[in-house]
Amino acid sequence: MSTPENIVTQSFVVSRQRRDATVVIRGYVYQVNTTILKWIELEPDQWLELEAGEDIDALQKAVTDQNQFDRVLEAVKCREKNLTLRSPEALSALATFHEHRQSNPSLKLGFRYITNSSVGTEDPAVTEVGTPGIHIWERIRSGLVSGKTKSSVISALRSFLKGSARPAELASETWEPFQRFLKRCTIPEFNRFVDAFEWSASRVAHGLLRR
Secondary structure, three states: OOOHHHHHHOOOOOOOOOOOOHHHHHHHHHHHHHHHHHHHOOOOOEEEEEOOOOOEEEEEOOOOOOOOOOEEEEEEEOOOOOEOOOOHHHHHHHHHHHHHHHHOOOOOEEEEEEEOOOEOOOOOOOOOOOOOHHHHHHHHHOOOOOHHHHHHHHHHHHHHHHOOOOOOOOOHHHHHHHHHHHHHOOHHHHHHHHHHEEEEOOOOOOOOOOO
């Protein structure tokens, strides 16, 4: 039997790595700081709802421009790895956005995935050129691709997502309707989906905890 003196001097071997809560706390701080920055940047006719559709929902009182969204759902994720279209978190976000759209057909919804992560390249790549899928996505959304090239890369993105596996932590009830959408949607329909979903990577929120 160990005496109190022995207990103090005996070393303890930690059997599970990363048991500390640093990563979790960093994620909370990143989300809080991002929320504060969003709040500071609000226009007079805008407001935020937290933990509604996503981590942050940005709303506007009067939508006068047909290109404006009634509600922009913002998922705020502090990650330790690069983000690609093959990442489970990315696939989950896309499927979840489709679910939001299906549940709210009368609203024009937008989605913004905000993360500190850099963009990585899929393996195998989305296209033969090897450009990261998220960069291709953002070039389409920003209007930097047109004509036959645009149709070609949109088709490549859709095919890539159709061939992706369901993330382990995502419910089938969310994933399967998204897959059905990908299989039946036309190029213009998927183009509108791309236009409504923004990847905002390499975003640093002030005050983020460091290791």
